[in-house]
Amino acid sequence: MPKSNIPVLKNPKPKKNTSRKVAALLIVLFIVLLSVLFFRSSLSKISDIQFRGSTYSTNEELLKQSGIQIGENFFGTSAGTIIKRISKIPSIQSVTVDKRFPGTVEITVKEYPPVAYELSKEGKLTAYLSNGSKVLVKQGTSLEKPMLSGWEKDQVNLLKLCSTLGKMPDDLTSDFSEILPSPTLSFADRIKLYTRSGFEVLTTISLLPEKAEYLNDIIETQQPGLITMLEADTYVPFVDPSQAEDGENGTTHE
Template identity: 80%
Template sequence: MPKSNIPVLKEPKPKKNTSKKVAALLVALFAVLLGVLFFRSSISKITDIEFRGSSYSTNEELLKESGLKVGMSFFGTSAGTIRKRLAGVQAIESVTVDKRFPGVVEITVHEYPSVAYELASDGKLMAYLSNGSKVLVKNGISLEKPMLSGWDKDQVNLLKLCSTLAKMSAELTSDISEILPSPTLSFPDRIRLYTRSGFEVITTISLLPKKTEYLNGIIETQEPGLITMLEADTYVPFAGASSAEEGENSTTHE
């Protein structure tokens, strides 16, 4: 008998699980909708911007530099971006940014320390900072730092002086009342300073850090007088200071 060709039955393909795909799509759409609603709502906006630690810049000035505004997106500006923007303010050494959800941005400013002051020609008080910058003093302060006079034309040595004063003890700098430039050919960075305890000191900016121990010893144990700290260290009570100073000037001035 001839064999009959029996067709092979195809196995039925499993039906696609369309219900799961539909559910996943609905979840995704719902998540997108929630995201849109969240970023359009007030909860995603900056509601409070706080500045702390600034003495030489107002909150309005810092706010402008930061680029922040109440009502802008809380997630639109990173803490790193805020720090970089505020780094351009000359009085600021570093910045700490704390973003607290919802809506609060707290910025703590760390300024360069003040090392000296200057009374400007218009009567305004200016502060010299450890990085050499000069800023307007906007708030009442206790003047426990030296006053600088006559430094307008000597910016190089002024920067060196500010850096030097920043490294000295607060006890010593608070006793210095005034510092003036007093350059000579032999000592182009020579300075003359006066102390609140009644001493007059002649030295150089570069020698001052090395001479502080000697200076402290004289101020603490001797009567007010003229202290010279150049190639050699000398101290003369004011009764004999005039002749000593004339001798020093004759060897250093043109």
């Protein structure tokens, strides 16, 4: 008896799980909706901007330079962008930005240290910082750095002097009272320096760091005088010690 041809039934393909797709789509829509609501809410806005460490720039100046404002999108401006903007202020050496959710931006600046002061013809007191920038000084500031005089025509060496003073420890410069340019053909960066203890010093900006310790030794052990610290070091007292001693021991007769 002949075999009947029975057709082979194919396995049915699994139907796509449309319910999963719908669920995934709903989740995406829900996330989008939450995102829209979040970025429209106060939680996504800057609510507090704090500045720390500034002496020469006001909070208003720093705020303007930062380019951000209260009420703006918290995520709209990166910390790196804020740092680049504020770093353009000449007196600022470094900037750190701490963004704390929700809404707080803390900006801390480190300014270049003052190395000298100058009194203008108008009577305004300004400070020179270690990078050579110049800033106005508030009234009542303690002047613990030397005064500068006569540097209007020698800006190149003035910048060099500011950089040099900025690298020297305070204990080596604390006695400096006034610094003036005193260039010669042989020493273009020669300076004349007066100390609070009554000494007059001739040296160069280049030699000042290595000569400063020797200078302090003389100041601590000798009477006021003229100190020359160039290729050779010399010290000449203003008053001959023997004459000073004779004057102290002298008597007056009627």
